[in-house]
Amino acid sequence: MLMQPMKSHQTVSRRGVVQGLGGLILAVALPGTAHAQSGAAQVLKGDGGAVAAIAPNAFVRIASDDIVTVLVKHIEFGQGPWTGLATLVAEELDADWSQMRAEHAPANSDLYKNFAFGMQGTGGSTAIANSFEQMRTVGATARAMLLTAAASAWNVPVGELTVDRGTIRHASSKREGRFGQFAEAAAKLPVPAKVPLKDPSAFTLIGRDDGSVKKLDSAAKSNGTAQFTIDIREPDMLTVVVARPPRFGGKVASLDAKEALAQPGVVDVKQISSGVAVYAQGTYQAMQGRSRLKITWDDSAAEKRSSDQLIEEYRALARKPGLVARQHGNVEAALKLADKALEAEYVFPYLAHAPMEPLDGFLRWDGNTAVARFGSQLQTGDHHAIAKVLGLPPERVQVETMLAGGSFGRRAQATMHLAVELAEAAKAIGPNRPMKLVWTREDDIHGGYYRPLFVHRLRGGIRDGRITAWSNTLVGQSFLRGSPFEKMIKDGIDATSVEGSKEIPYQVADFRCDLHTTDVSIPTLWWRSVGHTHTGYAVECFIDELLEATGQDPVSGRLALMDKAPRAAGVLRAVADLAGWKGPGPTNGRARGVAVVESFNTYVAQIAEVSDGGREGPRVHKVWCAVDCGIAVNPDVIRAQMEGGIGYGLGHVLFAEVSLDEGRPVQSNFDGYRSLRIHEMPEVEVRIVQSGEKPTGVGEPGVPPIGPAVANAMARLGLQRPRRLPIVRAVS
Amino acid sequence: MTFQLSVNGRSHAVDVDPSTPLLWVLRDTIGLTGTKFGCGIAQCGACTVFLDGKPLRSCALPVSAVGSQSVITIEGLSGREAEAVQRAWVARDVPQCGYCQSGQVMSAVALLTEVKKPSDRDIDLAMTGNICRCATYVRIRAAIHDAAKSLEG
Numbered sequence: 001m002l003m004q005p006m007k008s009h010q011t012v013s014r015r016g017v018v019q020g021l022g023g024l025i026l027a028v029a030l031p032g033t034a035h036a037q038s039g040a041a042q043v044l045k046g047d048g049g050a051v052a053a054i055a056p057n058a059f060v061r062i063a064s065d066d067i068v069t070v071l072v073k074h075i076e077f078g079q080g081p082w083t084g085l086a087t088l089v090a091e092e093l094d095a096d097w098s099q100m101r102a103e104h105a106p107a108n109s110d111l112y113k114n115f116a117f118g119m120q121g122t123g124g125s126t127a128i129a130n131s132f133e134q135m136r137t138v139g140a141t142a143r144a145m146l147l148t149a150a151a152s153a154w155n156v157p158v159g160e161l162t163v164d165r166g167t168i169r170h171a172s173s174k175r176e177g178r179f180g181q182f183a184e185a186a187a188k189l190p191v192p193a194k195v196p197l198k199d200p201s202a203f204t205l206i207g208r209d210d211g212s213v214k215k216l217d218s219a220a221k222s223n224g225t226a227q228f229t230i231d232i233r234e235p236d237m238l239t240v241v242v243a244r245p246p247r248f249g250g251k252v253a254s255l256d257a258k259e260a261l262a263q264p265g266v267v268d269v270k271q272i273s274s275g276v277a278v279y280a281q282g283t284y285q286a287m288q289g290r291s292r293l294k295i296t297w298d299d300s301a302a303e304k305r306s307s308d309q310l311i312e313e314y315r316a317l318a319r320k321p322g323l324v325a326r327q328h329g330n331v332e333a334a335l336k337l338a339d340k341a342l343e344a345e346y347v348f349p350y351l352a353h354a355p356m357e358p359l360d361g362f363l364r365w366d367g368n369t370a371v372a373r374f375g376s377q378l379q380t381g382d383h384h385a386i387a388k389v390l391g392l393p394p395e396r397v398q399v400e401t402m403l404a405g406g407s408f409g410r411r412a413q414a415t416m417h418l419a420v421e422l423a424e425a426a427k428a429i430g431p432n433r434p435m436k437l438v439w440t441r442e443d444d445i446h447g448g449y450y451r452p453l454f455v456h457r458l459r460g461g462i463r464d465g466r467i468t469a470w471s472n473t474l475v476g477q478s479f480l481r482g483s484p485f486e487k488m489i490k491d492g493i494d495a496t497s498v499e500g501s502k503e504i505p506y507q508v509a510d511f512r513c514d515l516h517t518t519d520v521s522i523p524t525l526w527w528r529s530v531g532h533t534h535t536g537y538a539v540e541c542f543i544d545e546l547l548e549a550t551g552q553d554p555v556s557g558r559l560a561l562m563d564k565a566p567r568a569a570g571v572l573r574a575v576a577d578l579a580g581w582k583g584p585g586p587t588n589g590r591a592r593g594v595a596v597v598e599s600f601n602t603y604v605a606q607i608a609e610v611s612d613g614g615r616e617g618p619r620v621h622k623v624w625c626a627v628d629c630g631i632a633v634n635p636d637v638i639r640a641q642m643e644g645g646i647g648y649g650l651g652h653v654l655f656a657e658v659s660l661d662e663g664r665p666v667q668s669n670f671d672g673y674r675s676l677r678i679h680e681m682p683e684v685e686v687r688i689v690q691s692g693e694k695p696t697g698v699g700e701p702g703v704p705p706i707g708p709a710v711a712n713a714m715a716r717l718g719l720q721r722p723r724r725l726p727i728v729r730a731v732s
Numbered sequence: 733m734t735f736q737l738s739v740n741g742r743s744h745a746v747d748v749d750p751s752t753p754l755l756w757v758l759r760d761t762i763g764l765t766g767t768k769f770g771c772g773i774a775q776c777g778a779c780t781v782f783l784d785g786k787p788l789r790s791c792a793l794p795v796s797a798v799g800s801q802s803v804i805t806i807e808g809l810s811g812r813e814a815e816a817v818q819r820a821w822v823a824r825d826v827p828q829c830g831y832c833q834s835g836q837v838m839s840a841v842a843l844l845t846e847v848k849k850p851s852d853r854d855i856d857l858a859m860t861g862n863i864c865r866c867a868t869y870v871r872i873r874a875a876i877h878d879a880a881k882s883l884e885g
């Protein structure tokens with residue numbers, strides 16, 4: 001997702017201690033003071049921002065049975081925030097890892113805002129960065145209160161107490177106790193105004209890499225007990241599927257629901273703004289009912305262009321100068337003076353996120369209050385959207401965040417369209433009909449909100465064996481335009497379109513990056529690593545091509561241009577070392593390609609070893625990866641995210657495309673929208689570069705380098721760097 | 733129509749349309765939600781269950797075709813292989829979002845029941861029908877090897 005992390009300046013402005021459920025529970029509430037900092041937040045908080053305070057307004061609960069539960073404000077859909085935030089609390093609390101648990105915090109934008117957004121939400125790989133100090137402060141505060149309670153119970157000076165792995169000790173009197181026995185007394189104490197945080201050199205859980213800090217959700221996710229939205233079952237619950245227009249922007253012209261309503265189990269059919277909702281007793285009956293609807297669609301306002309047509313239009317635009325995102329020197333003059341000028345065009349298709357669990361949501365509404373449960377990624381926005389549709393004040397709407405089967409950006413909707421559809425479906429049939437809205441895979445792949453189609457045109461100049469000019473013209477849609485996040489567009493430039501192209505880690509004397517933002521009514525959205533999904537490929541392929549043209553090595557040639565990018569250079573050196581880099585090859589039919597991309601303040605370099613698989617496309621055998629994400633909170637989660645990012649990135653670069661035929665998406669399920677499978681997954685080796693910098697995210701940054709690393713290896717195999725993705729289309 | 737199903741060793745009488753895929757009978761009618769829906773067209777493996785001990789995509793099997801064959805879902809998984817696989821899954825922290833993992837675990841257990849010491853190629857063949865959008869494949873492979881090792885002797 002987008003949204004650059006902003007500074008998280010937090011002080012403890014309000015504290016509360018509440019007695020919670022089931023006995024002795026200490027809850028410490030530590031809301032930050034960061035105010036709405038982004039345009040998005042201002043818009044979303046425009047209607048007063050009064051959000052219900054939902055007890056127990058807390059980040060941590062310590063129960064009499066010693067269990068420490070961290071309430072995690074970021075949604076867990078695989079990137080590890082439950083484990084990460086619990087690690088931060090446990091570190092300062094000096095808890096034992098085995099006593100730690102995590103659950104989702106309720107929706108509450110004051111208490112649980114993401115400091116990077118100014119409202120509650122997850123994305124932009126911000127979870128650890130934004131919670132690093134906050135959750136440590138929570139842990140340290142709870143620790144201080146437990147110690148005070150223990151000191152007074154034992155009648156000893158608090159300064160003589162120590163805590164180790166969940167046990168409080170007073171050495172000279174040989175007394176010891178567990179957190180649980182002091183939780184009740186601690187809950188009655190005033191909250192200390194200021195608590196010291198550990199010096200990083202004293203960390204025992206943060207950065208621990210001996211396998212003892214296991215993820216908190218692995219067991220439930222290995223035995224089928226983890227509860228996702230699609231698993232919600234309630235008495236009298238209806239299941240809803242929606243027939244949506246086959247073309248984006250289409251509207252229902254006429255509807256005949258007779259046959260659908262005659263289907264067994266179908267309860268009702270209603271028109272809502274996104275299409276026609278079918279309500280049934282079960283999922284299959286709802287799908288069967290939907291297939292019997294007779295709808296004629298009015299496509300007069302719909303988008304009817306095909307992908308090929310859009311690409312031709314974009315290519316023509318790329319020949320004209322766009323709005324300048326950044327420039328220095330005089331690139332046109334430098335290109336004229338060059339001994340050699342290179343030009344390359346790269347075409348990136350629309351991509352669906354296709355999270356394993358398609359979109360879904362549960363809503364119960366009695367006309368007066370509502371409870372929504374789903375994998376909400378922007379809780380504040382979803383909360384307000386539901387309240388608005390149902391005509392309720394936000395404090396009468398509760399949003400509970402569920403585990404979600406992946407997102408990759410899909411659940412963070414600028415338009416909150418899922419929350420709106422859910423609430424509209426409820427409203428259309430009337431109160432007291434609890435319902436679960438389910439999207440099928442076809443709904444998902446046809447559903448839009450794609451990574452936008454982009455065309456890049458790059459021109460580079462070489463003079464005296466040096467790269468002297470770099471020009472990058474981008475053409476594509478902005479998903480911020482027309483959304484509540486529109487204020488983030490500055491001087492006509494959507495930063496998420498040009499991130500990664502506007503600033504490159506290489507020093508080139510004459511530089512320009514310009515942008516054409518197109519008007520196409522295909523809904524688009526941030527997709528795992530956002531602009532870097534295309535800029536990383538274009539920039540890293542083109543620099544490699546220029547280095548090849550000047551006879552330079554891909555690693556040392558890059559490094560020679562990276563004086564002003566020390567951390568990017570650091571990961572490049574690290575990955576070259578890890579892979580035992582001796583040049584790109586090919587050796588024994590295998591070549592190696594390199595790429596390095598910074599995204600979300602995390603630096604990742606990858607080397608891919610590739611052979612030519614003929615019509616099957618390139619075969620990627622092994623990927624070496626070095627990452628610098630500041631202080632490594634959970635090294636194994638970082639490795640997992642690099643592995644997953646590489647697999648996700650590779651699958652899309654190789655196989656994935658949503659193409660449009662006169663505006664209609666052609667692919668509809670995993671047969672056409674091909675996903676990476678286990679036999680296509682390379683071996684992966686990850687090195688985490690030691691760093692004392694503040695931690696940054698890892699959910700997205702593993703994605704961008706893999707595509708260009710593979711393309712650059714292909715070039716060394718005598719194949720071309722694929723100019724149009726996906727690669728397998730280019731090869732066949 | 734009423735069908736008599738044997739699921740996880742228990743008998744269930746379900747009254748559903750004969751064309752209803754077993755997946756939805758398990759999830760919506762019987763309430764066993766560990767088996768997941770990912771595609772509905774036998775492409776992703778999220779809905780994998782055992783039918784008379786063999787792994788099968790329950791989204792593509794109409795309930796009318798089940799007959800007296802026994803159905804085992806992730807909730808009813810038991811035995812040495814199952815324990816070894818689930819232990820290895822947790823030890824390697826395989827799951828990310830976790831949504832595909834019921835299906836992955838079912839396929840892995842089926843593989844180890846069949847092949848005691850699977851090669852990488854065996855793993856490719858047995859697991860290629862299970863998509864993981866989070867791409868946890870490196871760990872799935874490692875965990876299967878771990879589980880096989882733990883079952884030796």
Ligand code: FES
Pocket residue numbers: 768769770771772773774775776777778779780789790791792
């Ligand atoms: S849901 Fe059955 S294979 Fe995908």
Ligand code: FES
Pocket residue numbers: 078356405406827828829830831832833863864865866867868
């Ligand atoms: S763990 Fe997310 S799809 Fe496999």
